[in-house]
Amino acid sequence: MVLKCLALAIFLGFVTASVTSQDLPPAPGRFVNVGGHRMHFACAGAGSLTVVVENGLGDFSTDWSLVQPLVAAFTRICTYDRAGYAWSEPGPMPRTFDQLNVELHEGLKLLGEHGPFVLVGHSYGGLVIRHYAQIFPDDFSGMVLVETIHEDQRIPMGPAHAGLIRDDAKGRVIPAPRLAIRPEEKSVKAVPPSTEPLDPLRAKLSKQNQLVDSWAAAQPALEAAENSQKEWSAEYLAVMHNTPQKRILRNIPLIVLTRAQGGYDDRLGVPGVELEAERLHTQKLPADLSTNSVQLIVPSGHEMHLEVPEVVASAIHRVVLAVRTHQPLRQFQKLKIVGARLAQFVQSWRAP
Numbered sequence: 001m002v003l004k005c006l007a008l009a010i011f012l013g014f015v016t017a018s019v020t021s022q023d024l025p026p027a028p029g030r031f032v033n034v035g036g037h038r039m040h041f042a043c044a045g046a047g048s049l050t051v052v053v054e055n056g057l058g059d060f061s062t063d064w065s066l067v068q069p070l071v072a073a074f075t076r077i078c079t080y081d082r083a084g085y086a087w088s089e090p091g092p093m094p095r096t097f098d099q100l101n102v103e104l105h106e107g108l109k110l111l112g113e114h115g116p117f118v119l120v121g122h123s124y125g126g127l128v129i130r131h132y133a134q135i136f137p138d139d140f141s142g143m144v145l146v147e148t149i150h151e152d153q154r155i156p157m158g159p160a161h162a163g164l165i166r167d168d169a170k171g172r173v174i175p176a177p178r179l180a181i182r183p184e185e186k187s188v189k190a191v192p193p194s195t196e197p198l199d200p201l202r203a204k205l206s207k208q209n210q211l212v213d214s215w216a217a218a219q220p221a222l223e224a225a226e227n228s229q230k231e232w233s234a235e236y237l238a239v240m241h242n243t244p245q246k247r248i249l250r251n252i253p254l255i256v257l258t259r260a261q262g263g264y265d266d267r268l269g270v271p272g273v274e275l276e277a278e279r280l281h282t283q284k285l286p287a288d289l290s291t292n293s294v295q296l297i298v299p300s301g302h303e304m305h306l307e308v309p310e311v312v313a314s315a316i317h318r319v320v321l322a323v324r325t326h327q328p329l330r331q332f333q334k335l336k337i338v339g340a341r342l343a344q345f346v347q348s349w350r351a352p
Helices: 002-018 068-072 097-111 124-135 200-204 207-217 220-242 272-289 309-325 342-348
Strands: 030-034 037-044 050-054 076-081 117-122 140-146 155-158 161-163 254-259 293-298
Touching: 030 097, 037 068, 037 097, 050 097, 050 124, 068 076, 068 309, 076 097, 097 124, 097 220, 117 124, 117 309, 124 140, 124 220, 140 309, 200 207, 254 272, 254 309, 272 293, 293 309
Parallel strands: 050 076, 050 117, 117 140, 140 254, 254 293
Antiparallel strands: 030 037, 037 076, 155 161
């Protein structure tokens, strides 16, 4: 087993070092010019609702290639790359939630994609779409939070430390977003390519998408974008903590997907059992954002879209059906996510 893991690490490390932009397959989606920088969107399927996916940190549109075709079987779905990620060019700085959301909103409009959208956010992306719902309240109709960190949840922040992201907030005024990019923001300082191998879970992707991930992870624009996103996320989580969040999404259909086990040990300065109890408690809280919500505990790790794509797709399907039929989510409790395949649900749940 050790030799297999070592071989995989060597292989993925070789891919990261050897892939260049010249080797990269053509972008699978379309480009739109948002204020002077191009953004990449990949949409598939058709239906009366469009699902829009917001990635986690370090993830790309192609990482949803296992979920996207399942969702495209019953409605339209768009994945995209934030500015500075993969095929998307660098965008205006700083990379605040407001900035990301204004760019996403404008990009969807330029594409001709019409809301209100069902928003899906993984990890960091879940925080971004929570903010999208606040600044564009009429532009979304449902939400799925996939392994999204809560503002009151401590997480590993180093090899021997667990803490709250919001503790890094400095109380700064968040700059107003803008679409126009300044000339100096188009040039990105070169950084050494990452030497870390890709997550072994990405071996589930096609060989082409593994190459895309390796190439995208080595692009100099990514580090600048991610550093800015991390820096400003603390300010937003502090605001979320200090502002009542209960029922802020009204009765919008909302599903919260939470992994069954956190996998904490005692090396983070806090007993692992304490962190796990805290995680399970804080993961219940996002369900209070809406009066029409369900939390599902999933036997998976953090990267659910790679580990159990059919579970993520079926949760999206459930929200889509609730929106289409104007029925509470609990009307669709037939859905059993553990060990089931989406095809079963598509066959038994005919969308109106």
